[in-house]
Amino acid sequence: MTVTAVHAANPPAHILGYTVRSRTRIWVSYIVPSCLGLLVYIVQTASDLALSYQHFSQKEPGLGAGTLVLVILPPIITFILVVASREQRNCACSERNKCSALGIGLLKLFLFPFFVIFRFCTRLFWAIEGLFHDDDDVERMKCLAKATQTSNIELYLFVQAYAQAAPQIILQLYHMLVQDMFRNYETSAVQSLSLVFSAIDLAAITTSYHRMESQRRVGRHYPWATPQQVDTHRCQLEQNERLCCELERKKRESERTITSFPESDKIMENFRARRSLPNSGEGTHELHIQGEDEVDNDALEQLETRALLHSGPKGNATDEEKIQGTRPKLKVRYEDLGDLNTIEVLDSIPETPPPPPPPKTAPPELPVLKPTEDDPPTPDLRRTMSDNEHRKSRRVTRPLSQLETFKDMLLVNAQLYVKENVPHPPKLLMGRLKDEDPDEHSVLIPQSPKPSPLTPKDVVDFYFPRPTKIVNGIQQDDFAGRTVSFFGWIAFITMRMLSLSTFCVFYPKAFFILVGVHYALMLGCLALETRCRGSWNRSLFLLLLAYIYIFVLMEFRVSFKNIRLWYGGYLVLTLVENITISSIWYVNEDFESWWFGFIWEWIVYSGILFLATLIVYYCVLRPKDVSLIVEDESPQGNQQEYPEDQAVA
Secondary structure, three states: OOOOOOOOOOOOOEEOOEEOOHHHHHHHHHHHHHHHHHHHHHHHHHHHHHHHHHHHHOOOHHHHHHHHHHHHHHHHHHHHHHHHOHHHHHHHHHOOOHHHHHHHHHHHHHOHHHHHHHHHHHHHHHHHHHHOOOOOOHHHHHHHHHHOOOOHHHHHHHHHHHHHHHHHHHHHHHHHHHOOOOOOHHHHHHHHHHHHHHHHHHHHHHHHHOOHHHHHOOOOOOOOOOHHHHHHHHHHHHHHHHHHHHHHHHHHHHHHHHHOOOOHHHHHHHHHHHHHOOOOOOEEEEEEEEEEEEEOOOEEEEEEEEEEEEOOOOOOOOHHHHHHHOHHHOEEOHHHOOOHHHOOOOOOOOOOOOOOOOOOOOOOOOOOOOOOOOOOOOOOOOOOHHHHHOHHHHOOOOOOOHHHHHHHHHHHHHHHHHHHHOOOOOHHHHHHHHHHOOOOOOOOOOOOOOOOOOOOOOOOOOOOOOOEEEEEEEOOOOHHHHHHHHHHHHHHHHHHHHHHHHHHHHOHHHHHHHHHHHHHHHHHHHHHHHOOOOOHHHHHHHHHHHHHOOOOOOOOOOOOOOHHHHHHHHHHHHHHHHHHHHHHHHHHOOOOOOHHHHHHHHHHHHHHHHHHHHHHHHHHHOOOEEEEEEEOOOOOOOOOOOOOOOOOO
16 A cells, blocks of 8 residues: 555546646546537537427427426426535525525526536636646646536536436437328437437436446545535545555554564574584683572572683673573682582573673782671571571572573563553553542552643543544546446447337337336345435435436445446346347337338447447456545444435435
8 A cells, every 4th residue: 555545536647547747637637528518518408498399389299398398307306406405505505594595596497507508617717727827736726626616516417317318318219210201300300419419418427427436435526515525525535645654654664673673683693603603712701790599589698609601702792691601611619609508590680791801900809708706697587497497409590591591682672672662651641540549559650740721631642543444446437438438328328228219119018017127126126235224315316216227327326235246237137128129129010111120220239339348448447446544433333334325415
């Protein structure tokens, strides 16, 4: 994992794996999509309104009213969703009163085409403004932030694709196929224009949102989100970057600790040197060891021993190592010892090394004064007669081996390392524990000063880490991936709409039965995926999402556990449906026009093109997976895989 956090908040800065300049990214991610979206919306809306007028003029009020209702329906649905959403209401009423916010909402409802055009022009203006600034300039970043500013118009464009474009294609295709040779070609030309741009709009929206939930979990937000929701996603990305940096730092420290334990290199070097080189040479100096030894925790003795140390040629070993390495060659001068029974062998390693050997010019050492008969006896307060009788039996001499010495040195180094690097509870916390239970901690914890106004009792001077979790998702598609995905969805929508429309012409009742069964199956799959969790508005949205799944599939507001199973199963199901219903009318019906043969060929060619683009997209242009490390704020034992969502708005 790298320190630079990768997320899906912005379009990727590469095309086909090659990093592009900021200016090129503005062109392919902002300017070109805005221009094409503005063109498609103007032509689509104008052609639908003109088509409604043509139907009324041709004495077909039913088709005219149906076409006009499909144009008006998306802004009405958008207005209802905005009013029903608490977040949207709070955002609208934060800068103005409720009456003004309601008036602006109604104005957008009645004049929705002008507000949509204004939205596209605003995005286009700020994107072009960003071209006049230098790469990675602060002003350029501000311009791009204004170009991608959230708005309720984006919600209207999303609703329009599935509430206007999709049913409009079915309706106009059905009307064109049931007409005979003597038809109004002006109406047919407007219908063709409406069909083409409705399919383009439906494919463009599906391309943008088909993996929306996986991208939203790793940084992308809805284009109609409120500023508070945008700030929440931004804080999530900053938190991920901080946690990634902390994880990288801990990883480096752990690698450095594992590869180079404190003083381990020096210890191993000395150990190998002693094992590889034979011990030779005679004693270099005499060591005076004078200490206190305690036998069975009840005997305290004073001893003085002079031992001749035999060491190797290496001079970097300590006196303790020399003692252990030459234990068999230890020579004791009995003339300097009063009693053999007074010899005690230390059971522990001295904390300080012995003094260096005296120089040759040093004066001779003073003789050891032995007690005489005239000296008063020194009372031994800790010994009894019974102790003296069993004294010899309690003496245990355990010579330390080289392995034990090496083990003790490693333990000391480990204790020092833990003491220096492992944090201890702060004094403030220890003082509070003492205040809570003074009788229990009076010996272990020293007295702490009384809390001052600068350090109140409800303030803790250290940070308790929270549990973290890893959230998986994908990046946004780059320009090449978005283009191939767009043409793939165009081919799929063409195949799907032609199959359903022609089947409706020949078998109307079977058409509604097929659509109803498909809708019920998609609704059951969504209920199984979500386990029917959430509020009533989430359940209501699942009804709308199952309607969208009649035409296309997208991961929107519902996180798929097994994305391959969902897409694979849906594509197999729709391909089988399309081929089956198209083969039924192509084999069993007599055609009065060449249109139906042409439609059959288009269905087959569209299916082949869709499969080809699917293979290219999945094998070459599929966006990379992204993982974010975030703090798990859900309570333990009450975690839900699908949190309760608010309304779509």
